[in-house]
Amino acid sequence: MPELPEVETVRAGLANSILGYSVQAVEILDARSLKRNAGGPKGFKKEILGAKFQQVIRRGKFFWFPISKERALVGHLGMSGQILVRKPADVEDKCTRVILELSRGRSSKQVRFIDQRLFGGLYFDDLVLTSDGKPAGFGPEGRVEPLIPSSASHIARDLLDPHFDPDAVVEKMLTRKTGIKNVLLDQNLMSGIGNIYADESLWLAKLHYNTPAELLSKKKALELIELATDVLRKAVAQGGTSFDEQYKNVNGESGYFAVSLNAYGQTDEPCPRCGTPIRREAWSNRGSHFCPRCQKLKI
DNA sequence: AAAAGTACCTGCGCGC
């Protein structure tokens, strides 16, 4: 479920369903999903037993549960991760890697970490002070402390963060010589955007993905940030983008933003603005989708 | 600092 809207959908789902629950048992079906845990699977088991979930916070595509003042359980979905909240008796889900058995009073639930490609994972990490001393991320269920997992401390604030500073980010964008899409995807500059929402934002801004960032005017760069923010916000409202069996919310339901996509995954479909067929070009080991007429490369 | 390339993985759908 990987970009900000999909991760936020998961975060909100977890906030709704498992706060107040504690971990009674853990089943590790594939230890590779815990490879970022410094103490290995054994240490993970030890640390998670008895842990109580009281808040879930997200920055960009990272989310975490503070477990104490110093430690958090961190999750990242990578390219194909999912979190499903199930009842213990529910049928098993394909590609399940880790199962947490939870209880609160008499109520029992399972958190299933599912991940086809194993690029995601769960792990414990130390909480460190945010570099700006402001709340670490998004978690509206409680006061968010200025404490962030050390492994995510290099991740910039995302576009939906109340402390995101568009002017400061634009300033940095305009010093970059690389293509604008690389800049949108740079999680150290602004976080939350991935391949879908980068292509969608560039389509909205009528920019070619390889336009050198430094050639944009300040006004155009700011407009791009605003369009990207808008697209993320709308996608969150729709529960994210789902194309297939992956990318569901914690109840296993699809999001509805796919119907609003203008460029991503629309190869050979008419551009909703001008009717020219959308083109897909190989780019950076993946693809870029754009309208060859609306999004010309002007250097 | 920044940019570019590579590594990490599995499984699905497609054409033959």
Place this chain on the structure above:
DNA sequence: TGCGCGCAGGTACTTT
């Protein structure tokens, strides 16, 4: 039906 190929919402690490 089976096989090989291309494809996939990401990040971290290395090298220049």
